[in-house]
Amino acid sequence: xxxxxxWIVGLLTTVMVxxxxxxxxxxxxxxxxxxxxxxxxxxxxxSFGPASLTVAVGTTVTWTNRDDIPHTVVSAxxxxxxxxxxxxxxxxxxxxxxxxxxYFCSIHPKMTGSxxxx
Amino acid sequence: MHDHNNDGIDRRGFLKCMxxxxxxxxxxxxxxxxxxxxxxxxxxxxxxxxxxxxxxxxISDSHMGFNKPANPDVAGTLKAAVEKINGLSKxxxxxLHTGDISHLSKPEExxxxxQILKSASAKDVFFVPGxxxxxxxxxxxxxxxxxKNAKGAGWYSFDKKGVHFIGLVNVMNLKAGxxxxxxxxxxxxxxxxxxxxxxxxxxxxxxxxxxxxxxxEWGWGTDDSAQALAYLKKFGSVTVLNGHIHQIMQKVEGxxxxxxxxxxxxxxxxxxxxxxxxxxxxPAEQLKSVLGITDVNYVQGRNALxxxxxTLA
Numbered sequence: 001x002x003x004x005x006x007w008i009v010g011l012l013t014t015v016m017v018x019x020x021x022x023x024x025x026x027x028x029x030x031x032x033x034x035x036x037x038x039x040x041x042x043x044x045x046x047s048f049g050p051a052s053l054t055v056a057v058g059t060t061v062t063w064t065n066r067d068d069i070p071h072t073v074v075s076a077x078x079x080x081x082x083x084x085x086x087x088x089x090x091x092x093x094x095x096x097x098x099x100x101x102x103y104f105c106s107i108h109p110k111m112t113g114s115x116x117x118x
Numbered sequence: 119m120h121d122h123n124n125d126g127i128d129r130r131g132f133l134k135c136m137x138x139x140x141x142x143x144x145x146x147x148x149x150x151x152x153x154x155x156x157x158x159x160x161x162x163x164x165x166x167x168x169x170x171x172x173x174x175x176x177i178s179d180s181h182m183g184f185n186k187p188a189n190p191d192v193a194g195t196l197k198a199a200v201e202k203i204n205g206l207s208k209x210x211x212x213x214l215h216t217g218d219i220s221h222l223s224k225p226e227e228x229x230x231x232x233q234i235l236k237s238a239s240a241k242d243v244f245f246v247p248g249x250x251x252x253x254x255x256x257x258x259x260x261x262x263x264x265x266k267n268a269k270g271a272g273w274y275s276f277d278k279k280g281v282h283f284i285g286l287v288n289v290m291n292l293k294a295g296x297x298x299x300x301x302x303x304x305x306x307x308x309x310x311x312x313x314x315x316x317x318x319x320x321x322x323x324x325x326x327x328x329x330x331x332x333x334x335e336w337g338w339g340t341d342d343s344a345q346a347l348a349y350l351k352k353f354g355s356v357t358v359l360n361g362h363i364h365q366i367m368q369k370v371e372g373x374x375x376x377x378x379x380x381x382x383x384x385x386x387x388x389x390x391x392x393x394x395x396x397x398x399x400x401p402a403e404q405l406k407s408v409l410g411i412t413d414v415n416y417v418q419g420r421n422a423l424x425x426x427x428x429t430l431a
Contacts, residue, residue, distance in 0.1 A: 045393045045396065047394070112294050112295050
């Protein structure tokens with residue numbers, strides 16, 4: 001009997017702690033809404049998708065090459081530059097400053113895209 | 119750069135490539151093989167293939183290291199190309215490789231190509247780089263291997279039996295949204311290189327990306343090629359050999375014959391006929407019929423060089 005009471009008290013404590021945690025994490029209780037911190041660009045059929053991507057400051061963008069042919073991701077303003085990406089290889093860059101970042105594939109320069117950071 | 123729609127190319131029937139009788143060349147598809155002859159002396163067509171005073175072979179786009187379904191054995195098809203070369207009725211004096219030797223610019227990829235080409239009847243190979251050969255180090259390792267005596271990023275010229283050959287680099291410093299680029303320094307070098315040549319000297323220009331506007335939407339052209347061609351206007355015979363687009367195409371414009379070679383590795387779609395210019399998959403038994411080599415013959419006193427494409431089938 002004593003053992004059972006202890007168990008119930010323990011369970012109640014757990015539920016209360018969980019409820020507290022949940023309320024703290026809910027949007028209404030925090031001053032700033034959480035921002036997504038990552039975004040994806042697929043390199044497919046000799047094009048970047050989406051070709052224009054808008055993200056918040058601090059976002060890490062990851063490009064994945066889905067083509068049978070290698071590509072690169074190179075900032076037109078020399079802010080970032082991937083090594084050559086073979087099939088399924090990835091490149092990530094974290095955008096810490098607001099602005100517009102045009103980029104292209106230096107092997108197939110007709111492939112262009114941009115990341116807008118705000 | 120002119121609009122590709124007005125350059126005489128019929129986008130619906132590229133490989134049918136019938137005849138430019140008025141412009142000096144006849145080009146006929148026979149059983150999948152494109153043959154091109156000057157019409158200046160039609161009576162001698164036929165003998166021309168073997169009668170050349172200078173015979174050389176162009177190969178292109180070996181893409182050593184590529185291993186995707188479009189061709190899991192690019193070493194095997196390059197070997198087949200060498201066998202084709204070794205089976206030509208007249209052994210070529212040398213070979214031109216118009217770039218994309220490797221797929222990822224890896225030393226072992228270049229090593230494999232060099233090794234396979236050693237078994238060709240023609241011992242000398244003159245290379246120009248494709249964009250796949252200069253991927254990670256601005257072409258430094260390409261130049262160390264193939265361009266020791268070249269200028270700039272790897273351009274050079276040489277003479278063989280009265281023909282002046284010019285190897286150009288149009289795959290470096292490519293700009294966002296642009297096409298192939300020769301650049302100011304190289305253009306100045308071309309002007310200087312041909313300045314003292316007689317106008318009757320036959321010229322062969324070879325470079326990776328086409329020096330004519332094949333299909334700019336897919337990057338199949340060179341932004342400043344018009345300037346290079348302007349320096350060659352005074353010559354009676356100019357043959358431009360390119361690769362990059364993995365298919366045979368030909369165009370004659372005045373004194374200039376433009377020609378692109380098949381790849382030894384995998385085919386690419388005809389312009390605009392697919393979502394992208396990526397490797398085209400064909401049934402395995404058909405692969406060799408869309409890969410090939412190009413045999414070029416020059417006979418002194420004739421205007422155009424005879425360019426004969428053969429598939430690996």
